Amino acid sequence: MPCARTLSHCGSNGRSPARVFCVFLTQALVACALLGATPAAYAQTGGKSGRAAAYWADVLRVAEILGSVHYMRDLCDGSEGQVWREKMRELLKATEPDEQTRELLVGHFNSAYHKARIAHGRCSGKTVTEINRLLDEGAKLSARLSAISRP
Numbered sequence: 001m002p003c004a005r006t007l008s009h010c011g012s013n014g015r016s017p018a019r020v021f022c023v024f025l026t027q028a029l030v031a032c033a034l035l036g037a038t039p040a041a042y043a044q045t046g047g048k049s050g051r052a053a054a055y056w057a058d059v060l061r062v063a064e065i066l067g068s069v070h071y072m073r074d075l076c077d078g079s080e081g082q083v084w085r086e087k088m089r090e091l092l093k094a095t096e097p098d099e100q101t102r103e104l105l106v107g108h109f110n111s112a113y114h115k116a117r118i119a120h121g122r123c124s125g126k127t128v129t130e131i132n133r134l135l136d137e138g139a140k141l142s143a144r145l146s147a148i149s150r151p
Contacts, residue, residue, distance in 0.1 A: 058141050059095060063088060063105045065138040067112030072131045076123035 070084035088109050097105060120127045 055145070056101070058145055059091070060105060060108050062138060062141050062145070063091065063108040064112040065134045065141070066091070067109035068116040069131060069134050069138070070109075071113045071116040072120055072123075072127055072134075075120060076127055076131065 066084050066088045070082075070088075073080050073084060088106075092102060092105060095101075095105075116130075120130070
């Protein structure tokens with residue numbers, strides 16, 4: 001995965017919450033790709049499923065955050081286009097999930113997108129607050145994912 005291309009999708013808005021999350025997510029995606037973090041790889045670890053389960057729970061949560069942020073950032077700003085959907089595609093590519101896990105990740109992204117659409121019909125202060133909360137949570141999860149060694 002070309003890191004420079006990936007980081008260019010993060011924009012250049014200094015330390016904005018969206019850029020921080022995007023940069024941390026990029027680091028996590030690169031770490032996943034370099035570590036060969038796949039469900040099949042975890043299946044070979046035998047007996048260490050707790051660590052793998054925690055890892056995949058974080059990845060699923062990142063997928064949800066990406067879905068929510070994709071909808072809400074478009075609702076409130078509209079200038080980012082498909083950045084967050086593209087990050088989801090990169091997450092799928094980096095983690096190389098089996099078909100069942102891929103469907104689960106995509107399902108979490110889509111479900112979060114639709115829940116955000118129901119909860120936020122227009123951009124409001126509540127929407128902006130939720131975006132910032134999700135970006136902060138996503139940055140923390142992505143930093144944790146990029147810092148861990150593969151289970």
